[in-house]
Amino acid sequence: MKTVLVVDDSATMRRMVIASLRHVPDINFAEAGSGLEALEWIALAPVDLLILDLNMPDMHGLDVLRFLRSHHTYNTTPVVVLTTKGDESSHVTALAAGASHYLTKPFIPQTLSTYVRELLGIMQDMETLL
Amino acid sequence: MSVPDARTDNVYFAEFLDDFFAECDEHLTRVHRSLLALQRLTSQEQPNRSILDELFRSFHSLKGLSGMVGLKESEELVHEMESYLRALRQGQATFSSAALDALVSAVHLLEQVLNARRIGQPSPDTTSMLKWLQNLTPTPLPQAPPNLQPIEPTIVGRPVVLNAEEQERLEEALRRGAQAWRFIFIPTSELVEQGISVASIRARLEQIGNIIRIEPRVAPHGTVAFEFIVASDSEETLFAPWSGDGLRYGPYAPDTTSNSPPLTDEPSAPSTDIPNHSFALSNVVRVDLARLDHVMSLVGELMISRARLNDTLARHESDIPASQQHTLFDLNHAMERQLRDLREGVMRTRLVPIGTIFERMQFVIRDLAQDSGKQIVLDLSGQETEIDKFIVERMLDPLLHLVRNAVSHGIETSAERAALGKPKIGTIALHASASGDAVIIEVEDDGAGVDPEAIAARARAQGLLRPDQSLVAGDILDIICTPGFSMRVEADRTSGRGVGMAAVKSTIQELGGTLMLDTRPGLGSRFTIQLPLTLAIINALIVGVADQIFAVPLPAIREVIEVEREAVSVVERHELIAYRGTALPLLRLAHFFNLSETGQEGRYALVIGSGAGAVGLVVGRIAGRQEIIVRAMNDPLVRVPGLSGATELGDGAPVLILNTAELVHSARQQPRYERRLPAPAMPTPPIFAGSTVQLRRSTMPDTGHETEPFILFEIAGTTYGVPSRAVQQMEMVERITAVPNAPPCIDGIVFSLGHVIPVVNLRRRFGFERIPSDRRSRLIVVRSGERRVGLLADTAREFVSISPESIHPPPDSIAGHERNCLKGTALLGERLILILNIDEVLDGAETILTPAA
Structure with a gap:
């Protein structure tokens, strides 16, 4: 089981992200409503991948990302940055700060699940089900 | 059905529409509050940064969410408002009352867009509003690249350095007499178990002052710490006890060159006698109204069971040994009392303050007063009065209408008022109060009042009053609430837009309430609305x-x-x-x-x-x-x-x-209702039962490689499938209540999971004969957007997984109407499965019989 931490200040958006990934096998979800809660979660429990919103109150997603990358324990944890249309300029910034992938809302659920599978090394298993 | 957006799978997210609207409502409440704060600024004042930040963040969230559910109009509107605010925050645009007007109107339009989506209507046009907003915003300058410096893995000890904007906020707070403090919190599993987390610490610190900056830090041993810089005018004694909760603090020296004073010592083991009452954490839980409805109906069922128990006890009173009678009847009465308390407790959870809709009236009056050149103040009282959430929402339109009427027919122009010796500024008062099981809302104005003679003349002209009849005081309300009655020959912007007093009265009556009018010519009018506390x-x-x-x-x-x-x-x-x-x-x-x-x-x-x-x-x-x-x-x-x-x-x-x-x-x-026979548009029974069908190669777009679980069921010997993610529930067919005048393929309604579910008879829908339900019949409750509908099938078969590439277009032998109901076909071994297009099945079921004209 891998743990995916979904960080967004909108509860609805977190549920949408989780719904996009519901067909990915063997993952658990954790949710954080702010950058602070995300870092707290990471400090206290293992997290295998983050899906990170950028524009959040208190602490910008980029600050969360930069902190993770500067910390010797978390500098390899994959992070998919998810942000809203209009912030495209932060694309390069996010990748430069160490984001593994970058997606703009509205995102295509399949793209997100492909990124997550790829980053977690979960292969698709098509034949077993039919 | 709207055309699915090719880029985003908005059908995929349709199940989140309830959440989407709930979250939009929360953001809109915040937006309204911020706009009100902006409105209170005098023309010299520039808006406070924190108001702009809050507005910006709400718009930003609304934009993201709107995009996800494919609501383009709202996404674009919010995007333009956000752009203006961004420019404003960066000093590239100026704040003016014209800009505020644009924001207020745009938010109003946004609400209409959201509402249209909520009720499935086409969205109002937004193009001119978008242009208006775009004109406010200068072409953005290239943004300075954000700080790319990696955070130095700092050891807790040296305080964080503030940026210019934070420094300014801190200094402003210091000028007002606050003190600067530095707090360090290191979360641990033990603390989190006790409910002490970074979120609760943040909430505490917000209670004692302004949080200027929050910075993540690396504590010794590589753990994560949080540093908060807070400007507070609270006494240190208020937060000193918090050091027991893993929170260290010390004064913060704004001058970064000097050494910051040391923090309090490492906390000792957290003690349990920390007073927790000095700060309020957020205790609010957001609950879907449907869940409360469900609890309410469980309470109702409990009450019915108790009523039966009561009957049974009364019938068998003589059979119960005398020694036991007393105990049993006491228990029975205690249970009755407790049930009543339980019911009341559940009812209370549905109550919300009425203030949310009162506040909206401020905007309405401001707009209308501007248009009509009248001067009006709104006097609100009793906003905290609580009433059922459902009733509050239904009362918005009636209240709007009464307020609009008060502006257009009630309050006179300033000149007229001056001539009459009244204060130049008219007053409209909205007052709410609770009285027992009822809530009373009053809408009062100090305007011209209703002139009985004018009403009588108009009523005679419209044939509502015989020429020789005179008007009794109590009739005024009846007459103005008669459908079709209007004091205006032409509708103007403020009133008479088809809602009418008739609709006001009928909404109030539907809610189980009453409407009264007290009016004095020359002095004003007062409408009194009495509503039940709850409808459930x-x-x-x-x-x-x-x-x-x-x-x-x-x-x-x-x-x-x-x-x-x-x-x-x-x-x-x-x-x-x-x-x-x-x-x-x-x-x-x-x-x-x-x-x-x-x-x-x-x-x-x-x-x-x-x-x-x-x-x-x-x-x-x-x-x-x-x-x-x-x-x-x-x-x-x-x-x-x-x-x-x-x-x-x-x-x-x-x-x-x-x-x-x-x-x-x-x-x-209408004088009489005649039975109109169902239109003979029922499809002829097809075709494919048992026939062999030549499959064509797929021309369907390749949407991915995942397989998807389907539920299979049978109708008249043919196997159909629906994706199991669309299925909410599958149940035996119990008692279906027929709904008169419903479309011919609707068998009626059932209750499932606390909802009223229409039952579509798939046999009838596909043109087969109806057969009586039996033990094998199944009701498959599917979700389509916000709808839940039951599909009645002969029997359910099994779950299978089907990959998208094995779904092919329906064979040519299935044509026209039938074909629309299918998404495609799939071969499972020897078996042909017809995959239903649920939306089409439901849309086509909707030819409702109307009473004959």
């Missing part, structure tokens, strides 16, 4: 019509009278009966609902409404009076005129609740 449980009269049972809300019934056949006279196809000196028109429910009158003929009439608007609803028998739990019946498949919802009386079968306002309206519009 109402008193109802249970009546029989032909062989069906209906519930009628008791507050709507004025009187029950007996109908003697000899006393009924027929005038131009209207049936009339003498009633208190007037002729009361009768509406026979058996005719209205096309029920065959095998039972008794109508013997009683329920008098609904008063004065000239009264109507008698003719029913066969009166079965009793009962408290019922109301469940809404909103699906278009069963949204039939004259019915408002359903309830259950203890045996699980839904009982339909009459919508008396609609019935009265119909009775006054």
Whole structure:
């Protein structure tokens, strides 16, 4: 089981992200409503991948990302940055700060699940089900 | 069905629409509050950064969410507002009252866009608003690249350095007498178990002052720490005890060159006697109204069971040993009392303050006053009065109408007021108060009042009053609430846009409330609305019509009278009966609902409404009076005129609740209802049962490689499939209550998971003959957006996984109407499976029979 931490200040958006990934096998979800809660979660429990919103109150997603990358324990944890249309300029910034992938809302659920599978090394298993 | 957005799978996210609207409402409440704060600024003041930040963040979230559900209009509107705010924050745009007007109007339009989506209407046009907003915003300058410096893995010890904007906020707070503090919190699992987390610490710190900056830090041993810089004017004694909760603190020296004073010592083991009451954490839980409805209906069921227990006890009183009687009856009474308390407790959870809709009136009055050149202040009181969430939402339009009327017909222009010796500025007062089980809302103005002579003249001109009749004071309200009555020849912007006082009154009546008017010419008017605290449980009269049972809300019934056949006279196809000196028109429910009158003929009439608007609803028998739990019946498949919802009386079968306002309206519009036969558009039975079909190679777009689980079921020997993610529930077919005047392939309604579910008979839908349900029949409850609909199938088969590439277009032998209902076909071994297109199946089911004109 891998743990995916979904960080967004909108509860609805977190549920949408989780719904996009519901067909990915063997993952658990954790949710954080702010950058602070995300870092707290990471400090206290293992997290295998983050899906990170950028524009959040208190602490910008980029600050969360930069902190993770500067910390010797978390500098390899994959992070998919998810942000809203209009912030495209932060694309390069996010990748430069160490984001593994970058997606703009509205995102295509399949793209997100492909990124997550790829980053977690979960292969698709098509034949077993039919 | 809207065309799915090619880029985003908005159908995929349709199941989140409830959440989406709930979250939009939260953001809009915040947006309204911020806009009000902006409005209070004088022309010299520049808006406070924190207001702009909050507005910006709400718009940003709304944009992201709108995009996800494919609501382009709202996404674009919010994007433009966000762009303006961004420019404003960066000093590239200026703040003006014109810009504020644009924001207020754009938010108003945004609400209309959201509302249109909510009720499935096309969105209002946003192009001119988008242009208006774009003109406010200068072309953005290239943004300075954000700080790319990696955070130095700092050891807790050296304080964080503030940026210019934070420094400014801190200095401003210091000028107002606050002190700067530095807090360090290191979360641990033990603390989190005690409920002490970074979020709760943040909430505490927010209570004592302004949080200037939060910075993540690396503590010794590589753990994560958080540093908070807070400007606070609270006494240190208030937060000193928090050091027991893993929070260290010390003064923060704004001058970064000097050394910051040391923090308090490492905390000792967290003690348990820390006073927690000095700060308020957020204790609010957001709950879906449907869940509360469900709890409420469980309480209702419990009450029904207790009523049965009570009956049984009373019947067997003599069989119970005397020694036990006392205990049993005491227990029974205790349970009755506790149930009543439980019911009240659950009802309280549905209550919200009425202030949220009062505040919206501020905008309305501001806009209208500007347009009409009148000066008006709004006086609000009792905003904290609580009322059922459902009622609050339904009352928005009626209140808007009353306020608009007060502006356009009530308050005079400043010049007129001055001439009359009244204060130049008119006052409109909205007042709410609770009284027992009722809530009273008053809308009062100090304007011209209603002139009885003008009303009488207009009523005579419209034939509502005979020329020789004069107007009695109590009639004024009846007349202005008559459908079609208007004081204006042409509708203007502020009133008369088709809503009308008739709609105001009927909404209030539907909610089980009353409307009163007190008006004095020259001095003003006061409308008093009395509403029940909650709608979920109402008193109802249970009546029989032909062989069906209906519930009628008791507050709507004025009187029950007996109908003697000899006393009924027929005038131009209207049936009339003498009633208190007037002729009361009768509406026979058996005719209205096309029920065959095998039972008794109508013997009683329920008098609904008063004065000239009264109507008698003719029913066969009166079965009793009962408290019922109301469940809404909103699906278009069963949204039939004259019915408002359903309830259950203890045996699980839904009982339909009459919508008396609609019935009265119909009775006054149309003399008689004739049965119109179903349009013979029923499809002919196809085709594919058992036939071999040549499959073509796929031309469907390749949407991915995942397989998807499907549920298979059978209708007339053919196997159909629906994606299991669309299926909410599958159940045995229990008692279905027929809904009169519903489309021909609708068998009726059932209750499932606390909702009223329309039942689509798939046999009828596909043109096969209806067969009686048996043990093998299954009701498959599917979700389509916000709708939940039951599909009645002969039997359910199994779950299978089907990959998208093995789904092919339907073979050519299936044509036209049938073909639309299919998404495609799949071969599973030898078996052909027809994959249903649920939206098409439902859309096509919707040819509702209307009463003959």
